[in-house]
Amino acid sequence: MERELVGLIGLLGLFVLILLRIPVALAMLATGVVGSWVLSLVSPVVKFGPYLLQFKSALWNSVANYDLSVVPLFVLMGFLAAEAGLSRDLFQGMSVLTRRLKGGIAMATITACAGFGAVSGSSIATASTMSRVSLPEFKRFRYDDGFATGVLAAGGTLGILIPPSVALVIYAIVVEGSIIEMFQAAILPGLIAVAFFLFVIWLRLRLNPALAPETPNIAPRERREALRRLIPVVVIFGSIILGLGIGLFTPTPAAAVGVFMILVYGIARGMRGGEGVGWAQLHAAFLSTARTAGMIYFILFSADILKGFFARSGLPIALSDWAAGSGLDPYTILIAMLVILIVLGCFMESLSMILVIVPFFWPVLIDLNGGDYATASSAAFGMDSEDLKIWFGILALVVVELGLITPPVGLNVFVIKSFTPETSITTIFRGVLPFFGIELVRIALILAFPALCLFMPGLL
């Protein structure tokens, strides 16, 4: 029991360090190393000297990993798309298409967030990029501040789920699942989120039309230009999603092809004298990629070290044994896990959360379900462990997404706030609440109907 206790103290210590604003990756690494040292004191079987030797190659092995090579490429793709003006083109094209609808700018924001989320793969990146593009339009057409910022904060969350997404890649690696199947599984829940968000916009405007004044029509020439610019965006984003969806590409080639297409289009556009990719934009995209990918790689490396500590402590196994013997209903435990993820998602970065928490939850779920080799007919959740991986992954990402807009500390809300300092946090949270409500409905739907996640991987 002593080793498990060290593991538990390590876990609590990790959260304390994180709350003390120690960088998440550093907190994970420090907990892993110090925890392993304490374990070697408590249990003579666990040696610290040989443990330290792993550091000769641990960092290299974490970064030089083909499965993870998709991470910096997806990150670069997102930044290049923003630098090349594709996010602006996407938003403007969508806003032309939705111009005649009440709340057209809000609807365009949601659909553009979904489109941009596909290439950026990150909720915070989606929220900040789309804020830059659509906030000026919301202000120009005098949309209600709470309504507009709520739409942006909610739309930003789509980045984490709409495939291809870095978070899906990391989750698949953590549970040793198929990245492609995770991408396929995320398609329907992602589309449902878009549909639900559009429904919330429609409903809110029906109840209070003053939230979004009428938008004046634009000149036909301007309309044609916006639609013309939308076509390459749809072709580029669509071919990445479609290529992955139908299994034409594996993730790394898909990301590389995406970068290539955006680069070629951006350079061609820049040479024609418009907004595009020149050296300055490429340089800016490289620097932003280095900043983001450096952070992700440090977290991934630290998570490996932390995982080693927890595995040696035996805490995940003790936890799953406890859950299996507790007599609690598996669905009750699953819902408790989701609630924990929502709470942690309020203040923790999504990747670190997946890397820290999922390794604890996953063995528990497997045990509850009836073990690794449970068949669908005998399993507690009515599915085998491969399907459980997919279903839980999508559920986990949806609740992490929800954490990003959960009061009082949803990260996306603070991202939006940084772009509109004059709007109070309370106003933004008020705007977010209806989306929060519909997200709970979506989670309930996915819980009740796992087929929403499992249908596409089965079909494709």
Next chain:
Amino acid sequence: MGGLLLIAVVLITMVNVAGFSANAGARLFGATVPGLPGYEDAVTLLIGVAGLCMFPYCQLTGGHAAVDVLMRMAPERIQRGMHVGSTVLVAAIAFALAVMMVYGLQEARSDRTVTAVLDWPVWVFMIPGAISCALWSVAALLSIGVEMSE
């Protein structure tokens, strides 16, 4: 450098994808066009170097994610103290990782560790990795210097 290596990976991938696409067409006529042999080896090593090259810049620009919920309310001096303390720790860890990677590359060299298909020696690619770790440590120290001078 990390960015340029990523572009190299993109270009290699495009050649590989072109090879596979050409193969799909050529098969109709009973011919074959190969993809790039050892593509995964090359991508793995290049991404390894590119990824590690990104650490110093990420450190220099304060890119490492931290949770700013509780400390936001703490006095400025404590906030600054925690930040300096954690950055010193990063500098020490990065330096230790650089030293360990040097040992690692020596081991890989003496063991003649090579990639599966291309037979490329792995230790050569670990050299820029070790340099990046050392620069990461320097970047952390520099950022402390900047913070102290403010």
